[in-house]
Amino acid sequence: MAIVHFPLRLVGSRMLAPSVRHLAFARDDGQPLDFIPGQFIQVHFNYPDGTPTKRSYSLATMHDHALGPGEAIEIAVSYVPGGAATALFEALDEGQQIQASGPYGRFCLMPADANRRYLLVATGTGVTPYRAMLPKLAELIASRGVEVVLLFGCRTPAELLYGDDFRAFAAAHPGFRYVPCFSREMPATPHPDDRRGYVQDALAEFAPSAEGDIAYLCGNPNMVDANFEALKAAGLPVPHIRREKYVSSK
Known part of the structure; x- marks a missing residue:
């Protein structure tokens, strides 16, 4: 599965807990996102001094197929006091865009599993x-x-x-x-x-x-x-x- 970079536009959000926010995005380049449940994406942004950084977020989207263009890409974000990513997401309003890449990871259900x-x-x-x-x-x-x-x-x-x-x-x-x-x-x-x-x-x-x-x-x-x-x-x-x-x- 190829790693790709893409823009995400916030289409909805809600608080799940006092310090955890659920965010729903759509890919803003009109492309689908092919991922396996259990994988994560990385969000790319800059510190206030301009230094690039990134954070990883597991995909929370319940699905049984590749996400088509416009389908919600969902994550949950924990707010950390003083955190750079927290500042990014707290300031993000619906319609605004962030940059992401993925999917990554192998924390997935395996087709060959024969467990009970x-x-x-x-x-x-x-x-x-x-x-x-x-x-x-x-x-x-x-x-x-x-x-x-x-x-x-x-x-x-x-x-x-x-x-x-x-x-x-x-x-x-x-x-x-x-x-x-x-x-x-x-x-x-x-x-x-x-x-x-x-x-x-x-x-x-x-x-x-x-x-x-x-x-x-x-x-x-x-x-x-x-x-x-x-x-x-x-x-x-x-x-x-x-x-x-x-x-x-x-």
């Missing part, structure tokens, strides 16, 4: 690639009975990114379980699959198995490392533990 279950683990905006994977997961649940558990770690209910999308998907697909893990504050009326604590605490409940599981870990590096060690201890071979670490940069 996917364990998807995320914190923060690390959940965005899993949102993009939902159409493909629906296909795998229907075609070969795959089970999927999504463990998502956040501090409070206000930080439950894309919670409505994942809950709706779980309701429509019995093979999919959505398990939010709240480290500081539980919802006022908890769902039966809500958990208190960290995702690495909840992981053991699902008895990771070397026999039938493939795991994906995305988000905070400490979370990724802790779950990687737990999954290895459970016997999962390293190729069946796929990782992507998100580090906030200013």
Whole structure:
């Protein structure tokens, strides 16, 4: 898949959490974007002194095909106090343009996988690639009975990114379980699959198995490392533990 540079025009946005914004763009050169769910794009811009820089954002778009011209290219952006990228996105209004390139990355579902279950683990905006994977997961649940558990770690209910999308998907697909893990504050009326604590605490409940599981870990590096060690201890071979670490940069 060729890496290309292209302009993006903001067509819509909303706040997902107090410090996370969902942004929808259209390619402003009239071309499609061919990407595999789990991949990311890079946004290119300059620091105030003119030095070029870039930031990476996983694509959050739920799709089962290449995005045609004008179809929304969606990302989630965490706002970091004093961050250069934060300043860029906070000042961006609908209709304005930024420069991007991509797609990049191999944090994707593999066509050759023959597993019985996917364990998807995320914190923060690390959940965005899993949102993009939902159409493909629906296909795998229907075609070969795959089970999927999504463990998502956040501090409070206000930080439950894309919670409505994942809950709706779980309701429509019995093979999919959505398990939010709240480290500081539980919802006022908890769902039966809500958990208190960290995702690495909840992981053991699902008895990771070397026999039938493939795991994906995305988000905070400490979370990724802790779950990687737990999954290895459970016997999962390293190729069946796929990782992507998100580090906030200013």
